Amino acid sequence: MATIKEVSELAKVSTATVSRVLNGHAYVKEENKHRVFEAMKTLNFKPNASAQALASNKTNSIGMLVGSFDSPFYGPLMHNVEQQVREKNMHLIVTTGQESLIKEQDSIEFLLAKQVDGLVLHSDKLSDDTLINLLLRHPNTMIVNRLVPEIAESCIYIDNEQGGRVATQYLINNGHTEVACISGQLTKADSRERLQGYKNALLAAGLTYNPKYVIEGRFDHQGNHEAVRRLLNQAPQITAVFCQNDNIALAVYDVCAERGIPIGKGLSVVGFDNAHHSQHVRPQLTTVDYPVHQIGEVAAKALLARIDNRKYSPSNSLVPELVERDSVCKLK
Structure with missing residues (x-):
C-alpha cells in the first residue's frame, strides 16, 4: 500500500503539501494539487481517515x-x-x-x-x-x-416575534377583529416569541387581547385536532386564526371539514413555516415563510x-x- 511519503516523492512536493491537499486546505497551488492527485492516481493511494485525523488534528x-x-x-x-x-x-x-x-x-x-x-x-x-x-x-x-x-x-x-406580528397584522388588515392563535408548545422560545408578535399586532391595531382566543397546540401532529375543537367550542365567534406552524393549520383544515366550515370563507387561516404541503392543500395556505x-x-x-x-x-x-x-x- 502506497504511503504519503511515496506520493510526495512522485509528485515532487513535501509531505506537508500532500497532507494539505488531502485535508482540503485552501492555500495550495493548483499545479501542486494536480501533481498530488496524479501521483495518488498512479500509486492507487487511498488515504486512511484515521491517519488523516491524526496528521491534521481533524476528523473532517x-x-x-x-x-x-x-x-x-x-x-x-x-x-x-x-x-x-x-x-x-x-x-x-x-x-x-x-x-x-x-x-x-x-x-x-x-x-x-x-x-x-x-x-x-x-x-x-x-x-x-x-x-x-x-x-x-x-x-x-x-x-x-x-x-x-x-x-x-x-x-x-x-425574528419569530416579527413573524407572528406579520401573520396577525395580515388578518387584521383584511378586516378580521376576532383573531385567535393556536401556538406551539409554550416551553419553546419560538412559540412564546410568535405569541408575543400576535399580542403586539392586536395592541397596535387597538384590539383587546382575549385569553380565550389562545390555545396551546404542538409543532408536531400530536393533539392539535383536539386543540382546534376546543378553540372552536369556546370561541365560536372567531373569524380568523393564526397557526404557529403549518402542521397546526392542517389540523384546522381537518376540523373545519368535520364541521362544514369552509376555509377562507367561514374561517380564515394563516400558518407559519411555508412547509411543502402548504401549497398543495385547498385552498392553498397563506403562511409565513421560515427560511x-x-x-x-x-x-x-x-x-x-x-x-x-x-x-x-x-x-x-x-x-x-x-x-x-x-x-x-x-x-x-
Missing part, C-alpha cells in the same frame, strides 16, 4: 443536533447543512434530542466524543448558560433557530469558515416574510 466531520428526524422542518435543515459540509469533503453526523434535556446533553457528549471539528445545534432544552459554557469548551459551534444574546455571533435565527434552507446554509458556511480561520460575516438574524395564497378572505 461535523456534528449536528436536531429535535427529531420525524419532521418536515428538520429534513431541509439537515440537507442544507450537509450540502455545505460535503462540498468541503467532510461528513455530517446527526443525532436527536427528542425534546428531552437528558437526551440533548447525551447527544452532544456523543458528538464531542467523536472529536467532530464543529457543531451545529438546534436545542430546545439546554439553558443559555449551558450553551455559553459549551461554546467556551468547543468554540467551533453554531446555534440555529435560537438567539443567546451573550453569544449572538454564534447564533443563526429568525430554513437559508438558515442551514448560513450556519454551515459560518461554521466552516470558523474552522478554517476564514472571515465570514453573515446576517445572523433572518427576516420571515408572508406568502399570500388563498386561505384568508377579506371582510367588509
Whole structure:
C-alpha cells in the first residue's frame, strides 16, 4: 500500500503539501494539487481517515443536533447543512434530542466524543448558560433557530416575534377583529416569541387581547385536532386564526371539514413555516415563510469558515416574510 511519503516523492512536493491537499486546505497551488492527485492516481493511494485525523488534528466531520428526524422542518435543515459540509469533503453526523434535556446533553457528549471539528445545534432544552459554557469548551459551534444574546455571533435565527406580528397584522388588515392563535408548545422560545408578535399586532391595531382566543397546540401532529375543537367550542365567534406552524393549520383544515366550515370563507387561516404541503392543500395556505434552507446554509458556511480561520460575516438574524395564497378572505 502506497504511503504519503511515496506520493510526495512522485509528485515532487513535501509531505506537508500532500497532507494539505488531502485535508482540503485552501492555500495550495493548483499545479501542486494536480501533481498530488496524479501521483495518488498512479500509486492507487487511498488515504486512511484515521491517519488523516491524526496528521491534521481533524476528523473532517461535523456534528449536528436536531429535535427529531420525524419532521418536515428538520429534513431541509439537515440537507442544507450537509450540502455545505460535503462540498468541503467532510461528513455530517446527526443525532436527536427528542425534546428531552437528558437526551440533548447525551447527544452532544456523543458528538464531542467523536472529536467532530464543529457543531451545529438546534436545542430546545439546554439553558443559555449551558450553551455559553459549551461554546467556551468547543468554540467551533453554531446555534440555529435560537438567539443567546451573550453569544449572538454564534447564533443563526429568525425574528419569530416579527413573524407572528406579520401573520396577525395580515388578518387584521383584511378586516378580521376576532383573531385567535393556536401556538406551539409554550416551553419553546419560538412559540412564546410568535405569541408575543400576535399580542403586539392586536395592541397596535387597538384590539383587546382575549385569553380565550389562545390555545396551546404542538409543532408536531400530536393533539392539535383536539386543540382546534376546543378553540372552536369556546370561541365560536372567531373569524380568523393564526397557526404557529403549518402542521397546526392542517389540523384546522381537518376540523373545519368535520364541521362544514369552509376555509377562507367561514374561517380564515394563516400558518407559519411555508412547509411543502402548504401549497398543495385547498385552498392553498397563506403562511409565513421560515427560511430554513437559508438558515442551514448560513450556519454551515459560518461554521466552516470558523474552522478554517476564514472571515465570514453573515446576517445572523433572518427576516420571515408572508406568502399570500388563498386561505384568508377579506371582510367588509
